[in-house]
Amino acid sequence: MFQAVSGRPAANRVDSRANLLIGTESMQTNPIKQTLQAGGTSLGTFVFEFNSNGIARIASAAGAAFALYDMEHTGWSVETINRLISTTPRSEIAPIVRVPATEYHFVARVLDMGAMGVMVPMCESAEQAERLVSYAKYPPVGRRGAAFNIAHDDYQAQDVAGYMQRANQEGLLIAQIETRSGLEEVEQIAAVDGIDVLWIGQTDLTSSLDIPFQFDHPDYHAAIDKVVAACNKHGKVAGFMPLAMDEAKSMMQRGFRMIAYSGDLWIYQQSLRAALKELKAQESL
Numbered sequence: 001m002f003q004a005v006s007g008r009p010a011a012n013r014v015d016s017r018a019n020l021l022i023g024t025e026s027m028q029t030n031p032i033k034q035t036l037q038a039g040g041t042s043l044g045t046f047v048f049e050f051n052s053n054g055i056a057r058i059a060s061a062a063g064a065a066f067a068l069y070d071m072e073h074t075g076w077s078v079e080t081i082n083r084l085i086s087t088t089p090r091s092e093i094a095p096i097v098r099v100p101a102t103e104y105h106f107v108a109r110v111l112d113m114g115a116m117g118v119m120v121p122m123c124e125s126a127e128q129a130e131r132l133v134s135y136a137k138y139p140p141v142g143r144r145g146a147a148f149n150i151a152h153d154d155y156q157a158q159d160v161a162g163y164m165q166r167a168n169q170e171g172l173l174i175a176q177i178e179t180r181s182g183l184e185e186v187e188q189i190a191a192v193d194g195i196d197v198l199w200i201g202q203t204d205l206t207s208s209l210d211i212p213f214q215f216d217h218p219d220y221h222a223a224i225d226k227v228v229a230a231c232n233k234h235g236k237v238a239g240f241m242p243l244a245m246d247e248a249k250s251m252m253q254r255g256f257r258m259i260a261y262s263g264d265l266w267i268y269q270q271s272l273r274a275a276l277k278e279l280k281a282q283e284s285l
Contacts, residue, residue, distance in 0.1 A: 029170060030094060030116050030117070030170040030171070030172060031065065031094065032044075032065060032066050032094045032096075032116065032117065032172055032258075033117075033170060033171075033172050033196065035065070036172075036196065036197070036237045036257060036258060039257075040257070041252065041257045041258070041259065042065050042066060042257065042258050042259070043063070043064065043065055043259050043261065044059070044064045044065050044066030044067060044068060044093075044094075044096075044258075044259070044260050044261070045059055045064050045066075045067060045068070045260050045261050045262060045263065045264065045267070046068045046070060046241055046260045046262065046263035046264070047059075047067050047068065047069050047070065047084070047263065047264050048070050048073065048074055048263045048264060048265055049074070049263070049264050049265040050264045050265070050268075051076065051080050051083070051084060053083070053087040054087070055067070055084070055264065056084065056087060056088035056089065056093055056095065057087075057088075057089060057092075057093075059093060060089065060092045060093035064093055064261075065093065065094065066093060066094040066095070066096050066116075066117070066260070067084075067088060067093055067094070067095055067096070068096045068097075068098060068119065068260050069081055069084050069085070069095065069096070069097050069098070070097075070098045070263075071097060071098060071099050071100050071106070071110075072098050072099070072100045072121050078106075078109055078110070078113075081097055081110060081113065081115075082113045082151075085097075085110070085113045085114045085115055085151070086113070086114065086151065088114075090114065090116065094116040094117065094172075095114065095115050095116055095117075096115060096116060096117035096118070096119060096172065096174070097110040097115045097117070097118055097119070098118075098119040098120075098121065098174075098176075099118060099119070099120060099121075100121070101120070101121070102120045102123070102128050102131055102132055102135075103135075104135045104143075107120075107132065107135035107136050108135055108136070108144050108145060111136060111144065111152060111171065112147060112150060112151065112152050113151050113152065114151045114152045114154075115152075116170070116171065116172060117171065117172030117173065117174060117196075118132070118136055118171070118172075118173055118174065119174035119175075119176060119197075119199060120132050120174070120175055120176060121176045121178065121201065121204075122176060122178055122179050122182065122201075122204065123175035123176055123177065123182055123189055124179055124181040124182045124185060125181070125182075125185050125188070125189070126185065126188040126189055126191065126192050128175075128189075129175050129189045129192040129195050130192055130194075132173055132175065132194075132195070133173060133192065133193070133194035133195065136171055136173055136194075137168045137171070137194060138164040138165075138167060138168055139164075141168050141194070142168075142194075146160070146164065148160060148163070152167075172196050172197065173194055173195050173196050173197070174195075174196065174197040174198075174199050174239060174258075175189055175192075175195050175197070175198055175199065176198075176199045176200070176201045177189070177198050177199065177200055177201070177205065177227050178200065178201030178202075178203075178204035178205045178208065179204065179205065179208040180208045180209055181208075183205070183208075183209075183223050183226060183227070186198065186226060186227055186230045187230050187233070187234075189230075190230040190231060190233065190234040190236050191234050195236060196236065196237060197236060197237045197238070197239045197258050198227055198230065198231050198236050198237075198238055198239065199238075199239035199240065199241075199258070200223075200224060200227055200238070200239070200240050202215060202220075202240070202241075205220070205223060206220050209223065224254065225254075228254060228255045228256070231255070232255070237257050237258050238255055238256045238257065238258070239256060239257075239258035239259070239260070240256045240258075240259060240260075241259075241260045241261075241262070241263070242259065242261060242262065243262050243266060244262075248261055
């Protein structure tokens with residue numbers, strides 16, 4: 001797709017273009033990916049319920065490095081995700097989207113909206129992981145369609161070739177390991193170039209292993225160890241969404257370096273429940 005250009009004189013257009021590219025370089029840097037590649041830990045949260053214009057800024061003010069917007073279990077449309085991404089201050093907090101399936105029309109569209117990362121659920125093979133990479137990367141690495149001067153580049157003029165190369169480097173790709181088949185193929189999935197994070201979906205994984213919600217079961221802990229070992233072997237990062245602080249600390253000790261602490265609805269509900277319980281106890285004194 002051709003990018004739009006203004007009707008200004010050529011010399012002015014070149015000068016303006018150069019100035020815009022300075023800002024674009026900064027915008028395209030993905031701090032989450034940089035942190036993980038440097039061996040650090042990135043902490044954020046999931047967003048399932050509160051699709052308000054302020055949710056990303058609230059999470060950022062709390063110290064979250066990323067907001068992971070869910071399309072798999074929420075029923076949110078691409079229009080809702082578009083608004084959430086557009087109200088996310090990307091210089092402060094990275095918007096990541098879990099799409100409902102490994103399909104081009106989900107992956108490429110959320111990236112064009114400005115998502116800085118994509119998660120796919122139930123990744124079960126290297127071929128599926130390779131499709132994610134293909135859908136998310138521009139040629140020659142993948143087949144992502146080229147459109148510029150739109151949301152993902154802040155509507156700014158681009159050095160297109162340089163931008164495409166940088167976008168391929170900076171986009172964060174997350175494959176969820178949450179089925180028996182995915183666990184059996186985890187070595188092959190981890191070996192796929194372009195995949196950055198293997199993320200355990202604990203509820204689906206235990207269900208697939210015929211031990212639903214048995215998070216103390218030895219088969220579940222063996223699965224965790226297998227995923228972490230595959231990550232370490234192939235230079236990937238292990239990711240997880242803990243629902244409690246003890247679980248978060250335990251997973252970090254076991255080698256997980258991308259942590260989405262709980263989700264908006266549970267954080268709100270747990271905090272409110274604890275406060276109301278304390279107030280009711282005070283009332284009875």
